[in-house]
Amino acid sequence: MRILLIEDDRKTASYIAKGFAEAGHLCDIIVSGRQALVQATHEAYDVFVIDRMLPELDGLSLVKAVRAAGVKVPALFLTAIGGVDDRVEGLEAGADDYLVKPFAFSELLARVNALGRRPPVQDQKIVLRTADLEMDLIRRTVMRGGTPVELQPREFALLEVLMRNEGRVMTRTMLLERVWDIHFDPKTSVVETHISRLRAKIDRPFSVQLLHTIRNTGYSLHAPR
Incomplete structure (x- = not known):
């Protein structure tokens, strides 16, 4: 923690x-x-x-x-x-x-x-939004700028954590705990690999970057400031 x-x-x-x-x-x-x-x-x-x-x-x-x-x-x-x-x-x-x-x-x-x-207190939102990125938690769909984004289940879970913590820095340890339920260092690059895949789907096809790497700290999802 x-x-x-x-x-x-x-x-x-x-x-x-x-x-x-x-x-x-x-x-x-x-x-x-x-x-x-x-x-x-x-x-x-x-x-x-x-x-x-x-x-x-x-x-x-x-x-x-x-x-x-x-x-x-x-x-x-x-x-x-x-x-x-x-x-x-x-x-x-x-x-x-x-x-x-x-x-x-x-x-x-x-x-x-x-x-x-304790399980985190979740907002009663069914749609999460960051800039033009939209996640529907009921339909389990993701859109960016009106374009559908196809995500694997673990990628969806990772994006959901990042969107629920929009603007906050999420460390590798925090992501391991919340997305993979791993409470120790597995000595693998599973977080980095999934971040790379997620970035390829929600950022690279678009002109504005939302998923940011915070050097030596973690990752943050937010619109440009």
Whole structure:
């Protein structure tokens, strides 16, 4: 999983990030609430772990702003503010779980893993659109500029993930998990191969590129900016 950790205590953040890395997860650390808001709404993550006491924008306001922006990534508050009313307030703000400091890392990891296993909340759309690219989820058809695009089932699934995360960077690990349900590195180029095939069908016959390679990071589907 790719985890966004928002924690302004650098010693605590380093300890948690090291534990996540040892468990096989990617972890980005942000120390400012305002910076975290930008990161959370522009990058793709599987789980947010958030302290409530943050500089510039507190954790409660951060979660409310993230939810208002339509980001549905599961969020866990990890904080020293542990009263019953505080926990209720955090959950009502849009968090999915609440863990009070001091904590056992094993419990934090178990809770994060549980959040990561939840099926993603899907938008109730039956048609996805990015520029002139259109995917009908009921008919299982894809059109670009009014021209039908024939995709294999795995190519369709890959494109669906990219379109549902339009404008966000999807890492190789995230695509392996969401399209192939592979939670380890298979040491193959299966993602790269399918991206190449997808690009040949939805981009090369057309004048405007939608599928972009983000060097050393992953892939993003979006119209030119």
